[in-house]
Structures are given as structure tokens and as C-alpha cells.
Amino acid sequence: MATTLPDDLIEQLAEKGITREKLAEYREVLLKGYPFIKLAENCRLGSEIHSVSDIDKRDFIARYRAREDCKVLKFVPASGAASRMFKDLFAALEGNENSESADAFFNSLEDFPFGESLLSIVGLPRDFPLNDKSTRIDILKALLLEDGLNYGRLPKGMIKFHKYRDSDSRTAFEEHFHEAKMYAVTGNEAHLHFTIPENTQEEAKVHLAELRDELSKALGINFRVETSLQKPATDTPAIYEDSKEWVIDENDNLLLRPAGHGALLENLNELDADLVFIKNIDNVVPDHLKGTTVEYKELLAGILLDVQESVFGFSEALEKGNLDHSACTAFFQKWFAADVDGLGVEDLRDLLNRPLRVCGMVKNQGEPGGGPFLMDPLHFR
Numbered sequence: 286m287a288t289t290l291p292d293d294l295i296e297q298l299a300e301k302g303i304t305r306e307k308l309a310e311y312r313e314v315l316l317k318g319y320p321f322i323k324l325a326e327n328c329r330l331g332s333e334i335h336s337v338s339d340i341d342k343r344d345f346i347a348r349y350r351a352r353e354d355c356k357v358l359k360f361v362p363a364s365g366a367a368s369r370m371f372k373d374l375f376a377a378l379e380g381n382e383n384s385e386s387a388d389a390f391f392n393s394l395e396d397f398p399f400g401e402s403l404l405s406i407v408g409l410p411r412d413f414p415l416n417d418k419s420t421r422i423d424i425l426k427a428l429l430l431e432d433g434l435n436y437g438r439l440p441k442g443m444i445k446f447h448k449y450r451d452s453d454s455r456t457a458f459e460e461h462f463h464e465a466k467m468y469a470v471t472g473n474e475a476h477l478h479f480t481i482p483e484n485t486q487e488e489a490k491v492h493l494a495e496l497r498d499e500l501s502k503a504l505g506i507n508f509r510v511e512t513s514l515q516k517p518a519t520d521t522p523a524i525y526e527d528s529k530e531w532v533i534d535e536n537d538n539l540l541l542r543p544a545g546h547g548a549l550l551e552n553l554n555e556l557d558a559d560l561v562f563i564k565n566i567d568n569v570v571p572d573h574l575k576g577t578t579v580e581y582k583e584l585l586a587g588i589l590l591d592v593q594e595s596v597f598g599f600s601e602a603l604e605k606g607n608l609d610h611s612a613c614t615a616f617f618q619k620w621f622a623a624d625v626d627g628l629g630v631e632d633l634r635d636l637l638n639r640p641l642r643v644c645g646m647v648k649n650q651g652e653p654g655g656g657p658f659l660m661d662p663l664h665f666r
Contacts, residue, residue: 290531294539301541302518315524328657333622334646337584345587346580352590358476358558359469361461362549363442363489363566364515366482370444371429371437378425391415391424398445398454399434406433440482440489440566447571458493460569462500462508467579468586469562470506478511479566480552486514513555519548560586581645589643592620600637603630622659 290298295305328334337345368375373386381387394400395411404411406427407420415421427433436444442458449455455463458479465475481489490512497508520541523532532540546565553561562582570578595616602608610626613633617623625633649656 290539298539301520302516303520307518308522311522312524315522316529322660324658324660326659328622328659333657333659335620337588342584345591346583347587348590349583349587352471352560355471355559355590356476356557357469357471357560357562357586358478358556359461359465359562359564360553360556361442361477361479361564361566362546363440363458364480364482364543364549365441365566366485367436367439367441367444370441374425374429375437378422378429387421391421394424396448398448399428399436402445403427403434438485440485442479442481442566443485443489443492446567446569449571456492456496457566457569458489459496459500460571461564461566462496463504463572464564464569464575464578465508466500466504466506467575468582473505474507474509476509476511476558478513478552478556480515480549481512483514483517486512513552515543515548516551519544519551560589562586585643585645589641592643593641596637596641600634603633603637608633 290308295308298304298308330336374390377387390397392415394403394415397403401411403424404413407423409420409424413420415424429435429437431438442461443456445454446457446460447455461477461479462475465477469475469477479489479493493510493512497510500506501508521544523540523542524530525532534540553563599608599613599616614624614626617625617636623636625636628636644657646657
């Protein structure tokens with residue numbers, strides 16, 4: 286343990302792209318935390334949050350479907366392992382007899398899309414009583430460990446998520462192919478990009494290649510699949526709370542943990558596409574629920590293209606010196622809840638020259654989770 290690191294560790298970190306300056310920055314954050322952002326107020330329906338009429342919804346969807354010269358790509362953050370999903374089952378495997386989650390798992394084992402495969406590996410028939418401790422241990426080993434399904438190590442995208450028929454089930458990766466076919470096809474091609482975990486990247490690439498070949502033939506779509514790894518330079522170190530010393534692991538390396546989804550902004554920035562749909566790996570539904578997903582994905586994309594067209598028009602007019610300031614002010618007030626009246630040319634150019642993001646809002650029904658807040662559009666300049 287130490288507050289300063291030896292040169293050999295500094296060199297190892299440099300190979301990951303973590304410089305001395307970045308390490309000092311991380312330490313400052315760990316010691317002091319991030320400064321709070323001053324928020325103005327909650328966003329409100331009818332003001333900063335837009336409600337779309339049925340007529341406008343149809344128009345926006347039609348706008349997206351009529352797109353031309355627009356490369357569409359579906360970006361799926363999938364670098365997380367499935368180990369957290371099976372946390373309680375790992376505890377049960379290690380002898381925790383009080384896991385309600387484990388009991389619920391065994392009581393409904395046949396309902397899981399991987400249930401029959403699991404029983405087959407263990408050599409048990411359907412409806413076999415699963416109260417015996419040794420039988421449960423055998424099943425948990427077959428589910429989680431390498432000699433069985435290896436779900437405790439595999440990426441979440443390779444876990445069977447949905448069961449359609451007794452002999453038909455799909456992994457989360459596969460569901461994203463089927464979903465992409467419904468709203469992300471241009472011509473006869475669908476582009477997908479998955480971020481995958483480094484330690485299981487070969488297994489993930491093999492699985493995705495098999496899905497690409499199989500589903501391109503079965504669905505009549507030419508799927509183009511790319512993968513990337515979360516940037517190692519975004520890994521974050523840890524310090525001990527009491528001593529404030531760096532945490533060094535059993536191999537005498539600085540303990541580093543992968544950062545959250547914000548770390549994938551660099552992956553996103555490197556994509557070659559005009560319009561990107563972003564959806565987490567486990568945010569998929571079975572086929573009978575996909576209609577609603579498609580409707581709102583196309584709606585959001587149509588709004589984005591409509592707003593983008595206006596932004597391009599204002600940008601061009603600004604460069605030519607004939608910008609209609611009143612129209613531009615009304616546009617920013619409508620779509621960004623921002624008052625740009627009186628801003629100079631450089632500030633307007635900066636606001637217009639930014640990526641556009643359109644998000645759907647779930648109605649607040651008292652569940653935990655954050656919502657959008659209003660703040661100065663120049664806050665991050």
C-alpha cells in the first residue's frame with residue numbers, strides 16, 4: 286500500500302493510456318468527490334418534455350421511414366459480464382442456505398430459457414424434485430462454472446434471455462438482431478455495434494459471427510456486425526477509505542475496475558454512422574412486445590431527423606450571414622428550453638454544432654431513478 290506508485294506500475298498504467306496526470310486526477314476525485322452540478326428545476330411535460338400527438342407521431346415515423354442517404358447503426362453496450370445477475374446463486378453455491386432468490390430460482394427452473402439445457406447437463410428429467418442440497422449444488426455448478434453453461438463468466442449477451450417454444454430460445458445478443466431487423470435496416474443491410482468484455486471477447490465474437498451468418502440467411506437481411514472493447518484508459522483505481530493509500534492486488538498491481546457506461550462515449554465517438562440507436566444489452570423484449578419498441582424507436586428517430594434538418598438550416602444561414610434570429614430563438618425555446626436571444630455568433634455556432642440526442646421519457650410513477658433537469662445550455666462549454 287502506498288500513496289505514490291513505483292515506476293514499474295506507472296509504466297504499466299501508461300500502456301493502458303493512464304498517464305501520471307490522469308492518475309493524479311483520479312486521486313483528487315477519490316479524495317474529494319465530484320463537485321455537484323447546480324440544477325435549476327425539474328423538466329416539465331408540455332415545456333421541456335414534449336408530448337407528441339397521434340398525427341405528429343405518424344408524421345415523424347413517416348419522416349424516419351422516408352430517410353435517404355442516412356447510415357443507421359444500432360449501438361449496444363454489452364461489455365458487462367453476467368456475474369452480477371447470478372450473485373445470489375453464487376452465494377448459494379458457496380453454502381448460503383438462506384437465499385430466497387436461490388429458492389425462487391429452483392422453484393421455477395423449467396420456466397427459464399436455459400432450464401432444460403441445465404437439467405440435461407446434470408442428467409435430470411423434467412419435474413425432478415429439486416429440494417435435495419447435493420442436487421442443487423450440481424445444478425448451480427452446471428449453470429455457473431466452466432464445465433457447464435459457464436454463465437458465471439460469460440458476457441450478459443450470451444445468456445439465453447427468452448423462451449419461445451420448448452426447443453427455441455434466444456440469447457440477448459440474438460434478440461438485438463431480431464429487433465434491428467424491425468427498425469434499423471437501410472436497403473437490405475442492418476449495422477450493429479456491440480461493446481464486449483475483454484476477458485471473453487473471443488467467445489463473444491464467435492457467438493456474434495454465428496448469429497450474423499445464421500440470421501442473415503434466415504431473415505433475408507445482410508447484418509453487418511462490429512465489436513469494440515471498453516477503453517482501458519477509462520479504468521478507475523481505488524484507494525483505502527481510512528489510509529487513503531492505493532489498493533494493490535495480490536499480483537502487486539494497482540487495482541483497477543472498469544468504469545460505467547459513460548466510458549463508452551469514446552467508443553460511440555468512433556462510430557461511422559449518421560444516426561445511432563443506443564440500447565443496453567439486457568433492454569430487450571420478446572417478439573410479441575417488440576411492436577411498441579419499434580413504434581417509439583422510429584418516432585424518436587423521426588424527431589431527431591426533423592430537428593437535425595432545422596439545425597443544419599440555421600447553421601448554413603449563420604455562416605452565410607442571413608440567419609433569422611427570431612426563428613432560431615423560437616426553435617431553441619421549443620426543442621431545448623434554451624433562451625439564445627442575444628447570444629453572439631460564436632456561441633450560436635457552438636450550440637448548433639453539437640451531436641443531437643433524443644430520448645424517450647417513462648412516466649414518473651414513484652419508482653426510484655432520476656429524471657431530466659433544466660440547466661444552462663452553455664454549462665459544459
